[in-house]
Amino acid sequence: MDSEAFRKHGKEMVDMVADYWDSLRDRQPLPDVKPGFIWDLVPDAPPESPEEWSKILADVEPIVLQNNTNWHHPHFFAYFSTACSYPAIMGDILSGGISSIGFTWKSSPSMTELEMIMTDWLAKSIGLPEHFLNSHPGPGAGIIQSTASDATFVAILSARARAVSSYKENNLIKSPVPQPEDDPVITFGNHDASIVSKLVAYCSDQAHSSVDKGIMLASVKMRKLKSIIGGPHKNYFIETETLESAIREDRARGLIPFIYIATVGTTNTCAVDPVRALGPICKRENIWLHVDAAYAGSFSLCPEYRYLVDGFEFVDSFNFNPHKAMQINFDCSPMWFKDAKEATTYFNVEAEYLRHEYQAVASDYRHLQIALGRRFRSLKIWFVLRALGIEKIQESLRQRVKLAEEFSDLISHDDNFEIIVPTHLGLVCFRYKGDNAINEKLVNTINDDRRIHLVPAKINGVFFLRLAICSTITNSKDIEFAYHVIKDLLPKVL
Ligand SMILES: *Cc1c(COP(=O)(O)O)cnc(C)c1O
Secondary structure (H helix, E strand, O other): OOHHHHHHHHHHHHHHHHHHHHOHHHOOOOOOOOOOHHHHOOOOOOOOOOOOHHHHHHOHHHHHHHHOOOOOOOOEOOOOOOOOOHHHHHHHHHHHHHOOOOOOOOOOHHHHHHHHHHHHHHHHHHOOOHHHOOOOOOOOEEEEEOOHHHHHHHHHHHHHHHHHHHHHHHOOOOOOOOOOOOOOOOOOHHHOHHHHOOEEEEEEOOOOHHHHHHHHHOOOEEEEEOOEEEOOOOEEEOOHHHHHHHHHHHHHOOOEEEEEEEEEOOOOOOOEOOHHHHHHHHHHOOOEEEEEOOOHHHHHHOHHHHHHHOOHHHOOEEEOOHHHHOOOOOOOEEEEEOOHHHHHHHHOOOOHHHOOOOOOOOOOHHHHOOOOOOOOOHHHHHHHHHHHHHHHHHHHHHHHHHHHHHHHHHHHOOOOEEEOOOOEOOEEEEEEOOOHHHHHHHHHHHHHHOOOEOEEEEEOOEEEEEEEOOOOOOOHHHHHHHHHHHHHHHHHHO
16 A cells, blocks of 8 residues: 555545444444354455455454444443543554654654653643652653553552562662672562562452452462441442551561552442552551552542542552543553652663663653553543643543433432442442342343443442443433333343
């Protein structure tokens, strides 16, 4: 394809995407396919000679669009939202078009610096403390990771290295351990496995599965603290005494508590760990405090939800996903460090071909992530924040909250159902007043029916349904529709 053909077909592709969005209401949230469907539709080997573009394009609707889940369908209420907007799509087109790799400042100066200023824009917009800003003279910094899972893993590895190095310092163990000159086996001092085995990470029993995964991959121990229901949000939270007694017990048996991964906006019920209360304990005990606010973080853009970032002066690292509720499409998961200089030392590997003359003064983002290569993700933040302005994004966040309240009202005025926790930030948790088996049957019947899509959750043996406002085109009529579908299917289940 040459540039002339690209101009033509590129415009057709833009039309195809716009047509897809315009046709969402005529589609259904879930496709009618079974695993393995693709083998009948796509040849089992690539063609030897070039195919006509028109032939390739013609396959998109029957193979791709018809057989995928439509996350932006107005009746898609599952998981949490994934964000999208036309300005964000344009950011991704440009990123793909430029196709440069930004591991060092020198490898991509504008990619690096636009990311620095965009993470500052976001930090200011959601009310993070100043010391997280790249423009602040201190060692704080913001970077865009791919996902919340990546950010949590990076936080665990940074905290692990800090704990290992401080253990060595306190116990006067030389780091790195002196090695005979001719020993070809290297031990990396800050990641010394003999000390890693003593470390224990904490999180709430409501934390996301990505926290389990990060802890597992970091080869450290994990203790899930038991949450209780109550507090200002009448939702699941961790009491300070629960954390304190876990620390006491674990220290008594020779373990080293090294990180607490707090969740602001849990996946089950959008619960909030009390960062202001837990922060001072972490500080006193030398425990790294990471906050995963993947979904809820975006809401702090509205002054009325600033309580979500309360106590963040105690936070060592923080992450949220604008790709969930801020109109910026996947992947976009900014992360902030209180002390990025320190974290950098744990990830730094100096290869000769990566050296450049400005490295002492400019940010080399490769030192704060797992991969070396990185995409130009800041473009979509830049485009969205400018094209929508803070006001339009706030409007869409408030619309989510309002629609969830409408659904919550319908459910709470219906004697068949009960609300599990107060509706929070666009998520309604409810169940039929019956046992788990009936509720399980209800959710399966709803999804098999195909008119709406939602997913369940389970806490302390109680199975319930979650309805999350996901699509930006969902309106009050769609909420009534969802309620009527559920009412309609209920007699089938009973
Ligand atoms: C969605 C979610 C995640 C996982 O997000 P990814 O970016 O897909 O890794 C982690 N934590 C919470 C609280 C979430 O809601």
